[in-house]
Amino acid sequence: MEILISFIAASMLLTITPGPDIIYVLVQSITNGKKYGIATALGLVSGIIIHTTLVAFGVSAIIKQSEYIFFGIKLFGALYLLYLAYLTYKSNEELLLTTKTDRKGLLQLFKQGFIMNVLNPKVSIFFLAFFPGFLYSEPQSTVLQFYVLGLLFMLQALLIFALVALLSGSFASYLKKHSTFNTNIKWFKIIVFIGIAIFILFSK
Numbered sequence: 001m002e003i004l005i006s007f008i009a010a011s012m013l014l015t016i017t018p019g020p021d022i023i024y025v026l027v028q029s030i031t032n033g034k035k036y037g038i039a040t041a042l043g044l045v046s047g048i049i050i051h052t053t054l055v056a057f058g059v060s061a062i063i064k065q066s067e068y069i070f071f072g073i074k075l076f077g078a079l080y081l082l083y084l085a086y087l088t089y090k091s092n093e094e095l096l097l098t099t100k101t102d103r104k105g106l107l108q109l110f111k112q113g114f115i116m117n118v119l120n121p122k123v124s125i126f127f128l129a130f131f132p133g134f135l136y137s138e139p140q141s142t143v144l145q146f147y148v149l150g151l152l153f154m155l156q157a158l159l160i161f162a163l164v165a166l167l168s169g170s171f172a173s174y175l176k177k178h179s180t181f182n183t184n185i186k187w188f189k190i191i192v193f194i195g196i197a198i199f200i201l202f203s204k
Contacts, residue, residue, distance in 0.1 A: 003136040010196050011153050015160045017189045025161045028109060029168035037165030039106040043113025045158045050118050052150030055127045060142040077129035078201035085193035088186060133200030
């Protein structure tokens, strides 16, 4: 239970750090309405099922072969997260909120969100780096554990995306008024990546 709570906390920290997905939900909510933002969020999180399946069956087969290989996977995960922290540190990207989007139907937005997630290989790579460090039971099937983690990740992401959609007006106003937001969120992301990398590397 402690590991699962840690996983949920880490997942929520990662989800609330602004990225393409959460910005897309925010933009759709502002331009089309809150229910359209929620439809987009549902599509995005539904794609997680595909990535979870790929990682679950791929990694589970490898883990059964050797503890050293499993440690290698966790080492890769920690190094990958440190690499993301480095890229964030070197980046000069600003969080820009544009409201020029074409109006789409609810089903169309759901499909677009799903396709955006499924066709992004970085999601599978990230799950490969992130999930193995939070396996929580030796007797339980590794595949089942991956699906439990995937479901928890989906639920917390949907909750946060839905809140972003419902509070889209307030978020948009905040972003426009606070010019230092980009700098603050940049260092927040760096700390989150490094913290989770350390946790994964030393988790048993």
